[in-house]
Amino acid sequence: MWRPEKNPFDPGFLPTDRIILHADCNSYYASVESIDHPEYKQVPMAVCGDPSSRHGIILAKNELAKAYHIETAETIYSAKKKCPDLLLVPAHHEKYTAVCRRINTIYESYTDLVERFSIDESFLDVTGSRHLFGTGQQIANELRRRVREEIGVTISVGVSFNKTFAKMGSDYKKPDATTVISRENYRELLWPLPIRELLFVGKSGASLMEEHGIRTIGDLANADPKSLSFLGKTGINLLASARGEDLSPVLPTGYEEQPKSISHNVTFDHDLADPAEVMTGITLIADQVGTRLRRKKLYASVVQVQIKDPDLKVINRQKRLEEFTCSTRLIRDTAAELVRENWPAGKPIRMLSVGVTGLSMDGAQQLSMFSDTVAAEKARRLDDAVDSIRSKFGSDAVRFGRNIGQ
Numbered sequence: 260m261w262r263p264e265k266n267p268f269d270p271g272f273l274p275t276d277r278i279i280l281h282a283d284c285n286s287y288y289a290s291v292e293s294i295d296h297p298e299y300k301q302v303p304m305a306v307c308g309d310p311s312s313r314h315g316i317i318l319a320k321n322e323l324a325k326a327y328h329i330e331t332a333e334t335i336y337s338a339k340k341k342c343p344d345l346l347l348v349p350a351h352h353e354k355y356t357a358v359c360r361r362i363n364t365i366y367e368s369y370t371d372l373v374e375r376f377s378i379d380e381s382f383l384d385v386t387g388s389r390h391l392f393g394t395g396q397q398i399a400n401e402l403r404r405r406v407r408e409e410i411g412v413t414i415s416v417g418v419s420f421n422k423t424f425a426k427m428g429s430d431y432k433k434p435d436a437t438t439v440i441s442r443e444n445y446r447e448l449l450w451p452l453p454i455r456e457l458l459f460v461g462k463s464g465a466s467l468m469e470e471h472g473i474r475t476i477g478d479l480a481n482a483d484p485k486s487l488s489f490l491g492k493t494g495i496n497l498l499a500s501a502r503g504e505d506l507s508p509v510l511p512t513g514y515e516e517q518p519k520s521i522s523h524n525v526t527f528d529h530d531l532a533d534p535a536e537v538m539t540g541i542t543l544i545a546d547q548v549g550t551r552l553r554r555k556k557l558y559a560s561v562v563q564v565q566i567k568d569p570d571l572k573v574i575n576r577q578k579r580l581e582e583f584t585c586s587t588r589l590i591r592d593t594a595a596e597l598v599r600e601n602w603p604a605g606k607p608i609r610m611l612s613v614g615v616t617g618l619s620m621d622g623a624q625q626l627s628m629f630s631d632t633v634a635a636e637k638a639r640r641l642d643d644a645v646d647s648i649r650s651k652f653g654s655d656a657v658r659f660g661r662n663i664g665q
Contacts, residue, residue, distance in 0.1 A: 280382070363512070371511060380429075382509045524544070557620060563575065578593055598611075
């Protein structure tokens with residue numbers, strides 16, 4: 260299979276013959292639900308979260324619902340005002356994951372360079388497959404046919420020479436379409452688009468650029484790099500993307516770089532104000548973080564917390580540890596300390612995040628000479644026991660008590 264002879268991260272390396280596809284499932288959750296219920300295709304339908312919780316929002320909608328201008332992430336109440344007859348279907352995430360695997364198995368029959376971008380999107384590098392399966396456009400059309408006939412879901416595919424333009428190609432025309440963005444036509448197709456259409460440009464970034472006279476992707480592509488200082492380092496990356504100079508490779512699923520941080524957050528069903536409930540929340544979240552650290556055989560030197568109140572105001576705090584750790588207990592205790600010191604007792608908490616950074620693979624050799632080795636060994640044994648039980652009987656086999664360690 261084709262691999263670049265040079266380092267693809269080398270700025271002097273600009274491959275001219277890559278063929279990158281971005282395959283994006285159309286209205287994925289709604290499409291999967293319609294596999295078992297074809298009647299859903301005949302009426303405006305949307306997949307939604309639990310209406311009784313704070314997650315009562317639209318997760319996906321079919322083409323008929325889109326005609327009512329229903330948007331993903333809007334509330335069910337708002338969507339029903341636009342379309343009173345909107346059929347609401349609960350989400351079945353296990354089903355979406357299973358179908359995702361089947362779709363990616365089809366992709367992998369054309370190349371081993373398949374990178375899952377999300378549950379319904381994948382990048383494919385088919386450069387080395389063209390002698391077997393034809394041009395990028397031909398492969399894209401074949402993928403669309405097979406996924407539609409074998410799975411029952413439609414996909415839109417962008418074909419280009421880099422990942423940014425391939426992704427924008429899959430968005431360019433929907434549903435069930437192939438769009439080729441080549442070195443010959445990308446200026447014509449993409450540069451007239453509003454700057455907010457460029458991949459990784461958010462609302463605030465678009466507004467900031469518009470204030471500086473950059474209103475289209477072409478405006479950015481033709482800008483003097485020095486004039487983009489107001490964007491910081493991000494400006495150079497966006498400039499390269501607009502000019503078609505995205506060099507990032509397609510990384511096969513399973514390839515995993517060492518993360519820079521690990522975190523977990525929970526938006527609670529009700530605001531937490533009672534200290535015991537807050538401690539329970541911290542414990543459960545820290546348990547997730549510690550478990551993931553140990554699975555990756557990593558150690559952390561910094562613990563972070565993020566707290567959001569019912570008015571959506573957020574604070575972030577962190578503390579550097581005296582030693583590297585993967586201990587759930589130490590992460591929990593440090594997070595609890597940060598919450599106590601920086602959040603008034605009794606003040607409601609809507610969302611809580613616990614994270615770690617400053618990661619190392621050899622943290623075990625960097626312990627402080629003043630650390631309590633006996634306590635650390637007990638904590639390590641407890642974590643090992645919990646991990647072992649969960650590996651055999653599932654993640655729910657062991658749960659921490661409400662007031663553990665208190």
